[in-house]
Each structure stands twice: as C-alpha cells, then as structure tokens.
Amino acid sequence: MKLRLFLLLPLLFQLVGCAVNPATGKTDFVMMSEEQEIDLGRNYAEEIAKQYPRYADEKLQAYVQRVGERVARNSHRGNLDYRFTVVDSPDINAFAIPGGHIYIHRGLMAYLGSEAELAAVLGHEVGHVTARHSVRQQSQSTAWGILGQAVAIGTGVGAAGDVTNALGTAFVRGYGRDMELEADGFGAQYLARSGYDPQAMIEVVKVLKSQEDFARDEAQAKGQEAAPAGYHGLFDTHPDNDTRLRQVVASASPLVSGKGEVGRDAYLKMIDGMPFGDSAEAGVQRGQRFYHVGLDFTLAFPQGWGLINRPDAVIVHSGDEQAFLVMSMQGLKEKTDSQSFIRERTGGRGLTGEQSLKQNGLDVTTGVLQGNGAKRVAVIVRDREAFLFVGAVKGRASLESADEQFMQVVRSFRPLQAGEREQGQPWRLHLVQLKAGQSLEELSRQMGGEGDKLKRLRLLNGLYPTGQPQPGDWLKVVR
Template sequence: MKWPALSLALLLASSLLAGCAVNPATGRTNFVMMSEQQELDLGRRYNQEIAKENPRYADEKLQAYVQQVGQRVAVHSHRSNLTYHFTVVDSPDINAFALPGGYIYIHRGLLAYLNSEAELAAVLAHEVGHVTARHSVQQQSQSTAWNVLGQAVAIGTGVGAASDLTNVVGTAFVRGYGRDMELEADGLGAQYLARSGYDPQAMIEVVKVLKNQEDFARDQARLKGQPAPPSGYHGVFDTHPDNDTRLQQVVGPAKALAGGSQVVNREVFLEHLAGLPFGDSAETGVRRGQDFYHAGLDFTLHFPEGWGLVNRPDAVITHSADKMAFIAMSMDGRKPSAAPADYLRQKAGGQRLAVEEPLQQAGLQGATAVLPGNPARRVAVIYKDDKAYLFVGAIRNRASLETQDGNFLAVIRSFRPLKKEELALAQPLRLHLTQVKAGQSIASLARDSKLPGSKADVENRIRLLNNLYPIDEPKPGDWLKVVR
C-alpha cells in the first residue's frame, strides 16, 4: 500500500513522540531520543572538547577536595551508578556546568565567592541534579525532534517554510535550561545535600551569592550609564531568594530529610581557598591596567587606553571600547624554519600581502603586513624562543583599517620579553584569610586590599567575597577572605 506523503509525515512525527522514558530523578515521563549509553558516549566526547577550552586548575590538593565533596553528594543521587568527574577550571568566571553522563566543572572564580563546604556541595549537587534529571539529554532530544518534525511537515505539505518555522519554534523552546529546569536541579540538589549530611539551606545561600553578583553587576552598569548585563550562571531571580516562593517550595521538602547534625565546614573550606588566584592566574597570564604579563611564556603586551582584554586559552584578544576593532594574538606552535616574512605569506594561503615590513624589537625577529580584503586585516608574526606568535587585527562592519591600524601596530610592537622587575607583576592577586579584630570594618580592610577599582568598588568586592553584600559588616573573630 502506498502511504500519502502527509500520512508519512505524521507517522514520522508520531514515531518521535514514542521516544519517551521515565526520568530516574523525578519519576515523570520525559521525551528523550538517547539511551543512557549514548548519553555517556556523548559526555565523553564533549568532555574532550571542553577540556581544550577550560584548562584544569593546577592544584591537585584542591582538585581532590572538590572531587571528594562532589562524590559525597553524587553517591546519594538518583543515578549513583554513574562515574562522576568534578573538575576545577582555571578561570575567573563565576560559573559551573555539567555535561551529560557526569562530567561537572566549577570555575575557581565561583569558588572564591563561596563561604563553606556546604555551599560548595550545593553547587556540585545542583549540577548533579542536572545530570540525574537528564536535562541536557532532554534538550538535545527536543532540538532533534523539532528539526526532524519540521522536515516531516515539509515533506508532507511541500511547503519548505514549515521546516523553517518549526526550527525557530524548537530553538526558542530549548534555549538554555530555563527557570523550571534550574529549580528542578535546586530541588534535587537539596535532597542530595540532606542525604549526604549537609544542610539543604546551603542551596538557598548559594543562590543568594549569585543574586548578589547579579545585583552588583546591574548597579555598576547603572552607574556607568550602560545597559544591565545579561543574567549569569543559574538563571534569574527577580526577587531576593529568601522571598522566592518557588525556590522555597523546591528546597523546603529536602529539609525534612536532613538529620540532626549537618555539615557546614566553613573553616576547612576556607583553608582550601587560601592562596587561590583571584582574577587572572600566572598560568593564563595576568592583566595589570593596560598591560598583560605572562610569566611562563616570558612576554608582556600593552594595549591602548580604554581597550578591553579577553584572555582565552587559545588567544589573547584586545578590543576597542565599542568592540568594533580587535586584535588577537595566538601562539602558532613551534617556530618554523622559514623567515618571518615567508611565514606570513604561507599563512596568507596565496593571497597577496601589502605594506610588508620586517620587525625587530627587544632582540626578537618578526614581520608585519596588511592582508587586503573587505575587511582588510593587519597581520604579524614574532618569533620568540622556539615559538611563533601570530597577530591578526581587524575592524567589524567593513570599516577602514586605517582608522585603527596605528593601535594594531602599537599592540604588536609592544610585545617583548619580561624585564626582571616585571616578574612580580606577572604574579596574580591571591585570596588570604584574616581574622577580624575589634574595631575593624570593611572600609579598613579595603585600605589594605590590592584589588583594583574605586574605594566603593573594593569595599563591595570584599563584601561579595564574604557574603556581606550590600551593607553588612563583619563581627570580631570572623574569618574573612581578603585579596593581596
């Protein structure tokens, strides 16, 4: 029997809807198109790619501690059969995330703002909740389903636009985890905290930390006349967490599971943070004002006043204030045998170079040129030790290269080895612990801080580090984190 095209489309769609499974964490039926083994394989593949962009923080004692705390909550989860991997990422970003199958990352930038082992456990338990509820698998399945369903409708109706419309709807439907999934992970994480001996209230405390960060970022943007930044890790809470009804509802039931003695371990946790880099690390390079220093690779860069810097594992990118002009520097493997000018021509892939010029600076050999095109780009290479450093500068929206070429050349020509007196500048700011004495205040602690920024910004940052934002003061005897 020959099926009509529309019937075939409906059959394809209905077969997708058969891809349902009982969620191991919630007991509800969810739409998924992936077996557990496929999920594990996907997680392993993603983990290999993520590791390239998220360097592991080189402190094995801290790594072991985070793995121990994470495993303590994971063993009490709904998918305790999985092998969980908890990794501290060498990044100042305030973030944590989970991959399918039990790969969980927490950035040291978020660690710096937590204040107890229970809060660390809450972050890790929240991410375990995403894994046990298979949130990433649900998203992947829904995205695939919308795409296939769109194709089926297009086949059945002969209207290609239907596929485009369905893809748009599907993309909107699966964008981000969304508030519901975040709350579900909070509720599951609170259960795992209670079962492993931690206070489920720590989940609320972590959300307070994140909410304070969001409020601080919005206040800073308002003072500068800038638009409010997008919401960060975990999702938005418009109200204070203490007053958020849905958050209280998902965390509340876990408190009934908690035993009499609940672990907080504030001092143990703080001891593990002592010496943690705050902001940039020596391994990734340190920004000081408009200068960038890298101790391991022994170089420094200077970028124009008002320009920003993005420090990535694969590149250092400096950009104009409006983010229309940028120049990226990357390390292109071992120094080639070709002369610098020949190297640039090889990199151009047969395209003609213009305005070629040799570079000789601080005993280093290099070359620079313009790569014509729309837009034209400033390119350069500098050989140092056994490595080649490649620079590419460009302007968005096809603006004229001449408007920023002087700045691009200034960045390129600032590249040189560190001087002996600059080695200290290549070392990061670090967290230190101090016990508050009678009469000490946030203002007095701020005077001794090495944090950059105005007096108000430094005070706010110390409060954020110690869960005292926006106006609280410490009590004598309290242990606080300070930055020196």
C-alpha cells in the same frame, strides 16, 4: 503531497522514543540510552579538557570530588561515575555535561563561603545530570530538525525546515527555566540527604546576585555596560527571595535532621592561597598591561580598552566593544620567518601594505588583509613560536577607526624585562581574622587587585553592599 508527508512521519517516530526519567518518575521524550549518554559525556569531557585547563591543586581537586560524591551518592542516579573538576579560570561559572561530568570554575569558588555552598552548586549541577536535562534538550532539538526535514521533503518547501527548527528552538528555550528550577529542587534534596543545610541554595543565590550588582556598579563607574552574568539558571535570574525557589528549599528541609552542616571553616582553609583572578599559567593583567611568565612576554593596551584572557587567545577590545584584536599563539614544526608564515596563511597572497621589521629583536610582519571587512594582521615569530594578531571592527566602521590602536598593541609586545616576572604573579586569597576595633575600611587598605577594594572585600565575604562582620570572624582578602 499530503500522502508523501504522511508516509514520512512514521520514519520520524521510529527514530525517537520515551523513557521514564530516573529523577522525576515521568515519561520523557528522549533519543538516547544511558549508555549513549555516558559515551557522549566522555567525548565531551575530552574536548573540554583541551579548552578548559584543570586547576593544578590536587588537594583542592580531591576535596571538591569528595564533596561532589557525597551529594551525588544521595541523588537519583548514584550509580553514575561522577567526575568533579575545578577549572583554572576566574569566570563565575559551573556546568555539567551528560553522564556525570561536572565542572566548577575557580573564580566561582572564590566567592563561596562554605562547604554547604559548594555542595549547593555541585548539587544543582548533579540535578541537571539526574534529570537528564541535556539529553532531553538534545532530543527535542534533534526531533524538530528531523521533522523539519520531513516537512520540507513532503511539501517541497525548503523553508519549512527553518520554520520547524525555529519552533523547536523556542520550545527548548522555554523549557529552560523549568529545568533550572527542577535542578534546584533536586539539588536541595541531595543537600539535605547528604546532611548539608539546604538553605545554602539561598546563600548561593545571594552570592551571585551580589556579584551581578557589583559588576554593574563597577561598569557604571567606568562608563561601561555591565557584562552579562556568567552563571546560568535561577542562580543567575531569580532574586534570593524568589517564592518558587524558597518553596523547593523548604520542601527539602525535613530531609535533614536539625539545621544541617555548613562547613565554613573547612571550606575557607581549602581555598586559602588560591589565585584570585588570572593565574600565572594563564597570564595576568596589571592595569593596562598583560604579563605572561610562562610564555615570557608582555603587551600593553590603550586606556579605555579592555582585555579578555582566554585559554586559547588574548582579546583586546575597545570600550564600546566595536573593535577587537585577537592574539593567539601557534607552535611551529620548523623554523620559519614571519613573512613566510604570512604567505602560507594567505595562500601566497600576502598582505596589502605589508611591512617586515625587527621589534625588540623579534621578527615581525604586518599588513592589511583585504576582503569582506578588512583586517589588520601581524605575526611575531620567536624561535618555534608564532604570535598571530588579527584586528577587526564591527558594523560599518572602517578599519582605520581602530587601526592605530591595534598597532599600539602589536608594537608593545616584547619579552619580559628584569624584575617584570614578579608582575606576572597572581593575586591570591588569604585568610585574616578580624581584630576587635578593626574596621573593614582599614582591612581593605591591605587588599590588592583592581577597582573598589572595600566593595570587593565585602563581596568576597558575603557582606555586599553594607554588611558588617563580627570581631574574630575569618575573612578572605586579596594580596
């Protein structure tokens, strides 16, 4: 048995290789050439384009591309064709995929305060690309999987593959924090080489830590648990006075003459008028009601419940997140009725307690789909569109514990009425100059949006929780 395993291991090592990392100069364990990395990134980018809508402001897109290219040109892999894209999403996030495709969400840009801070985020993501972090992680995961299969074949113990995969996953996850610090270090270098102030890395950490504190305070005020922070890495997990982070920023400072460019005014002018929160194209939430102008519908959800608006679905959930109702839309190739749609989806079985009815002139069929965890299902057909609702509960709770709330949401679905299209327009960021004698409390009363408006105003302008601006400062407000 040992001989069989010994003979299999050379096959593993034929499939892997080592390469000098272009950023660190160290030899890395990799299973992918640069050409393969670029091809992989191109394929990923095509899939991302289907899931993450591009923000429809080409002037802002071009600005972000210019800032990103300025940083990338001063990186260890300036030869790559970098593509920087603003995603039309309110999420606080940014990410990179192999080959130089980098994405920043509109929601994160709303909280940044300068071009240097934007460059810091993009530089961090460029650092992931230059150090080939995704390639190294994938290579480690793949190698452990191959080794697990070799052990399973060589020993005859099928579970060995699971054990080795678990070890490999733990190893890769343990690598994560070092990779994030490495990306911050490279990002700070690239900022300085590009003429930006590398201290912007620290400012971004402050912005994101304040966002995390604000989210926790807002959740506690509602009696809920705060959602996990969206942005990854040291920006998410380390305080702004983290010693290691400050060391990497300090080491980059000598690379720039003087303090370096900040670019606050230029950045604020670029995001003036940008939607804040949901966009009209994705639909917007106003209190306990959701409006979608493009698809001409609105629905309501119960008090104490929340709503998650995703590009592919709207998810309504109970406050304890034990009950979920997912609504998605599907185009129909030919005209059909709601009952026929359900029959096709269930292979002719239909639904238990099935009912077909008219609701606000729309064709509706609803019932319960039996199986491992019963689900409330409803479909609303309008012309060549089918709106499909699927509700389920977690754990051992019965469907009946949330079924009435599910049906409240389904029954609330209707076309927009006269005057409601205005409700479907987003809040937007606007710049105002603080006047002498004007307080933040006074300015906050002009703010739109949900929650504590004074706290939100402070958060948007890097003043959370107690900072004070100076007269003449330009501030971001939501209206």
